[in-house]
Amino acid sequence: MAKYGLEVAQAFMAAINDLRSNVELQKVIAALERGDLQGAMDALHLSRAAFAGLEAKITEAFIAGGQGAVASMPAAVSIGFRFDPGNQRAASWIRQFSGNLITGLVDGERQQARDFIADGMARGAHPRSVALELVGRISRATGQRTGGLIGLSAPQRAYVQAARIELASADRKLLKHYLTRTRRDRRYDRTVLKAIREGKAIDRDTASLMVTRYSARLVQLRGEVIARTEGLPAIRAAKHEAYQQLVDDGRVAETDIERGWHTTQDGRQRDTHDAMGGQTVRGLSQPFQSPSGALLMFPGDTSLGAVAEEIVACRCDESISVRRAA
Structure with a gap:
């Protein structure tokens, strides 16, 4: 699971780097200078195709999850049995799951870019800025674009904008607040402390570099969150699908299957998931229930309406076993 989580995160970063590298910057600036919002959007080339690698990794994780589930099944029921990712139900699930993910990412990028550009035009901000x-x-180190707002979630974009305001200010309170940002580049903390002591704003070039580094780290964090929120649930869903195929093949009855919720005890677990640790259910169609009332077929599942508070970056796991192998 860790392998595919890392690869999904890397695929997300590759997609964001691809989006950045294909921006026609001069055309964006020229469109902004003439007040052409759509022209600026067109020059960004925010295409769904940029996420093809991410979509492929999600599918790869799903297939690996199904194959791994088969490998862990009791030999008495799994000899000669293979996970079939081409099964109509399995293929439909991964197509819809990955499709919804990519559509959401692309639509989010387009809407947030449009809002940011429109706001800049309304403020009369310099087009190049x-x-x-x-x-x-x-x-200079990599020759690639880094920082910026592409790839960030809406809350993260707000964090970057707030950090930019903090670092452009001579207000000690604002500068001190910047030092609370956990994803900041701590190598610049002395620069911030010096500005606080002197009551002066940080010079523009240094502040710009600090914001760029902060933004880059937030994009990396988002990739990690997507890996846990999207990549791992694909593996868990594949485990379910593998056992459903086992039932369909007549090798076991659904009533022979028991599932258990296992909470990751690392001090960062949700209170609701902490309470769910050890919960067991029978069969493949009965959901786990959170103290919040949310129903989940497996950790990270949203098919029964579980909200973000129950699934984002969830690190819990599910065990599936055959209690009465035949």
């Missing part, structure tokens, strides 16, 4: 804040700046 708006463009660079959106797409990031080219790193």
Whole structure:
């Protein structure tokens, strides 16, 4: 599971790097100069195709999850049995799951880019500044664009904008608040402390670099969250599908199957999931129930309406066993 979580996160980062590298910056700036919002959006080339690698990794994780489930089944029921990712139900699930993920990511990028550009135009901000804040700046070390707002979630974009305001200010309170941001580049803390002591704003170039580094780390965090929230549930869903195929094949009865919820005890678990640890259910169609009332077929499942508070970055796991192998 860890292997595919890492690969899903890497695929997300590759997609974001692809989006950044294909932006026609000069066309974006020119469109902003003439007040052409749609022209600026067109020059960003925010295409669904950029996420093809991510979609492929989600599918790969799903297939691996199903094969892994078969490998862990009792030999008495699994000899000669294979997980079939081409099964109509399995293929439909992964197609819908990955499709919804990619559609949500692309639509989110487009809407947030449009809102940011429109806001910059309304404020009369310099077109080049708006463009660079959106797409990031080219790193001298890597030659690639980094930072910017592409790839960030809506809350993360707000964090970056707030950090930019904090670092542009000479207000000691605002500068001190910047030092509470856990994803900041701590190598610049001395610079911030010096500005606080002197009651002066940090010079513009340094502040810009600090914001770029902060943004880059938040994008990386989002990739990690997507891996846990999307990649791991694909593996768990495949485990369910593998056992359903076992039932369909007549090798076991659904009533022979028992499932258990296992909470990751690392001090960061949700209170609701902590309470669910050890909960067991029979068969493949009975959900687990959270103290919040949420119903989940497995950790990270949203098919029964579980909200983000119950699934985002969930690290819990589910065991499935055949209690009476035949």
